[in-house]
Amino acid sequence: MSSTTTVTKPPKARPTASTVDILNNDTARIYTHIHPILVLSLYVFRFKPIVADPVPTLLNTLILLGILQVAYVSVCLPATGTASTPSVVKPGARKKPGPSKLESNVQGRIIPAFLSLLLSTMVGTPLIGIMLILFGAPLTTHFPHTFLCAAHISLLASIPLIYVHGVDGERWREIVALLLPIDEVFGAALGTFMGAWLGAVPIPLDWDREWQKWPVTIVTGAYIGFAVGKLAGGLLFKGRKISFN
């Protein structure tokens, strides 16, 4: 999927990024609302074991989260490069000779989805892990905790982003600089990060609760932020742009 976007690099006349729409079919429209419920239920279901024994449980949960996210992007979202064309298939063009439906699904959706998962785990996780440490995560201890936390944040935020936007450098600058218009994918990513940020708030409180331990609150914040951000980005703020000045 990277070939389409990285090879053709127009010097200046690139189209500015537009909002990402859900694929124009019923399954996509329904599943996009079921997905956050599934993700949250997964987390609620795994919450107690995560508190009790974070490292192995976070790892197990990560696999399930990866599956859910891959399913979500391949069912609901337009893969990178196809964003503007999914709904303009003309009625007569259906019988065109080409790859079978299954084949096109595998090539056009499943493979990009798994590539997103791979990139999100291999590139996103270390970057976010370093960010967590820079923000005050323990430097000398709790490495598995920190990086599993980073992996959860990365899978929540970056799989849909990579799937939709590819790996174009300029596009990613726009993403990081918050220059994209808000949509449900971008909103979910923003929400995940803001939730993780807010998740640090209860840590210092002297409530002596088991769940205050690293990194439970951060992961919890990220999950809630993902769901809220996805909803708000898809409905409330769709198309708006963030302005700093």
Added chain:
Amino acid sequence: MDDGESLPTYEGLAAAFAKAKAEREKEEAQGLRSRTVDAKASNKQGELHFKASHGLLIAFFSWILLFHLSGIYLFTRGFLLTRLVLEQKSQCSMSPTALTNFYEPGSTDSGCWHPKSFDKAIVIIVDALRYDFTVPFQPINSYDKPHHFHNSIPVLYETAVQRPNNAFLLPFIADPPTTTLQRLKGLTTGTLPTFIDAGSNFAGTAIDEDNIVAQLRNAGRRIVHLGDDTWHALFPGYFDANLTRAYDSFNVWDLHTVDNGVSEHIFPLLHPSNTSKWDIIFAHFLGVDHAGHRYGPDHPAMTVKLKQMDQIFRQMIELLDESTLLVVMGDHGMDAKGDHGGESDDEIQAALWMYSKRNFFGRTSSKYHKPPSTAKERPIAQIDLVPTLSLLLGMPIPFNNLGAPIEEAFIGASGQDYKNLALVSRLTAAQIHRYQREYALARGLDNNARSSSLALWTAASEAWDSIIKIKKPSQKHWLEVFSSFSAYQIETLSICRALWARFDITSMIHGIEVLAAALIILGVYARGLEGDRTELTPPLLLRGMIGTVLGALSGAVLGFGIPSFPLEHTLVFCTAVGGGAGMLSAFWYIRRRLISPLPNTIWGWVGVIFTTLLSIGFASNSFTIWEDEILLHFLSTFGLFMLLSSLRQTNLTDRALGWYHSILFIILTRVSSLSRLCREEQMPYCKSTYYASATSSTSATWQLAIPFLIAFMLPNIIRSYYKGTRSYQGSAVLWIGFALRIGLLLSAAFWTMDAADDGDWFRGSGDALKTIKVIIAQIVFAIALAAGYSTFAWAAPLLSIETKSKMRAKDDGDPSRHVVSESGSSSITILGYANVHGSRYGLLITMWLLAIILVQKPMGGGAIGLLGWQIFSLFEIVDTNKLSNTPVGPLVLGLLGSFHFFKTGHQATLSSIQWESAFIPLKSIKYPWSPLLVALNAFGSQILCAIAVPAVVLWKQPPKKKGLLGDVAKAMATHLLFYAVINLATTMWAGWLRRHLMLYRIFSPRFMASAAVLLVVDAVGIFIAIGGTRLSFLSIAEVFGWS
């Protein structure tokens, strides 16, 4: 270019012109040649105008400082209650009053002022033993069921009822704050607690007031202590080293270690073969308190704990001999959740029980045989223990005592010995009278405040005089004497309570109002004015000053006229009200220039939200404790925002520079955060790295590498920020490249010698080493401030002029080269033009950087070095993101200053003040230098950041930009606004939470820290930072003229 080529003859002319112009420019830059007459006159005017505006600016900010000072004064006056600690100790041979023919004083064997009753005593504190734990449960309604804490420790009540001559049980009322440390002070000195016992040593907790433990030790009694180690902080070295066993009191989750340890060691001591080894045992059980903290009182664990105590006391009663007094008491109670510290009934109602094998105790009435069923009946004060125990053991009553002897212990088994009661009551009252006289003398109080108690004293003395004339006084006579002396004691106690233990709410509220008014004024000035602040300062200042003077006058009239108004309070408050009103009218006068001070950009909102979040957090003890980590989180977030903002820039250079410095900023923040000094409350989740170990206050050997690293790297780093705009020339080369580096090297040498001195590396050369290191420190100060300020005052702007052939000059498009003249084939460029203001003012930052690094320990020096680096990075970020008009720069500097306060080995606690920094360049205490040095150490980071504020708006600004001074004023006002908000928040929280458990440990020190920081930053911002801009602006105007 075309002209030059087509007219070759002209080329020579152009070159000549260029050369002449360059020469003139150069001479002018160096001040060699005066300008033309016209320009000279207008320049003179410009300079005058600048000096006037600058002076008014200083005056305006000083007025704000005065406002802050008044508010803090008013609040502190009502909040920080102080009591003078008198040094005097009671002497065995010096009775407070003539003893007439009843007793001969002076022998500890028979009793100092009064015959003693017991040779030995076991004093047991059951932490948090509430009174209702000890009496049988009595249902008020039929459906009331006993709780877990009821009926579990019946031994005290049983003995008091069954054998009233051997035991009594009474409610024992604590004076708040009901924390163990404060309570132990009250229980041993007999006086009331206040926050600051003036005269006592801040750094240590040891009691230096006269107290019963010290009296016992001075009389040669062997004292054993078992249990809570708080005693050792209060009475270091008082206890018999072989028999004493102390246990950590901190782990409230551990219910049994302390109790089991105490009972394991106390019973062998009671064995007849061991009783000769000790005279007094103080035992302190913590299990009941910990069970309360952990589970609350109504929990089976509490039953278990109380039953264990019950068992221990039953065993003790059996083992006790006749000459030993057994005392059991709670130092405070606990609330429904099992916590304590405040002043609710449940927290202050403890129990006191005394037991003796002899028939010793009595009751004045048969109604009193049963212990009171609630703590509301016949309560006694905890300070009453001190005179009672002192007299029973034959000790003099401690000098500061305010308590009264307990009736039951002196009335005799018959309950009729009123003579004895009157005698001890007179002794106690006489000691209180002696203390009050000394206190009034020491404090310079007049007798008005205690006229009522003096009258009672006279009456009691007359009653005494009359009774000694009677041959055979009756019980009734003695009862009268007793009552009159105890009336005196009660009255004196209530006067002292009013003096020491009550907050003056009016004064506190007035203080908060004044601080809030100052905040609003500063907020409007910083963010709510349109245009150049230097234009608006004169009317603001004028009206503000008129208001202030009128306010002061009316305050003086009111204060002198109405005697019930305290003069200082009225004067200060009216002055502030007048000033506020004057400023209000000034705002009305310039109303067309007012805009909403609320932000209208994301950057503005981020600033408001983060400051507010921090302020709200100070209402919670946890967020106050973890402030250092929160600041790290906030600073990283700001770094991230700056990174995102940099990536949005369209100019590629700006973008690259911006994100490079943003990432650098984040990383440097995290690296600095590795330097930590944990406060007690952060344990066990924090590891101190500031010193060699958690229990030392000296640096580890490896940390000595840090100052050397700083000396080698920091000048180069700063140089790189100057080189970027080609400003590294002129005085900067000498100052940064040479003087700063030498200064830093000497500072490193100082700290190495300091370590050598501490560690005694060179035996016998300690004195020589001390002398040399002090001289080195003085040299560093001379470099930083004397040489530094001379350089800063007289340096020309960091510019140089370059004549180049046109071909080369054209193509680099570098903003730091300003092309002055472009005729002919060569051009004249001024190097360093782009950052003439920033680089010139920046010298001031580096001077103070050197001075502050010297007074920090090696680790702290490293943190300040990183801070310097971060400050220059911030300038670049603010410039590349075009943020100099937003509050970001001053705000981030505020956060940085607060953050590095923690990174230089400080916490918001009194114990973290590094007093020894007064001795870095001095051998003995010298005023005013010693306190200034401690302040430079404690608030070094905030001072450096305040000095850096003007550079945020001066960095890379064109030399002739209009309104730069107004921008400096705006930035400084914003910076002060940050600290003013924090100060107001911590002040309000400290006032609101004045009865909070953690007031003395957390909220009050945090309030004091923020008040001190605000005043220091005010002063530094006004006199060093804004004051410094005068020199740098004048120097730049020498070259570029006044526009």
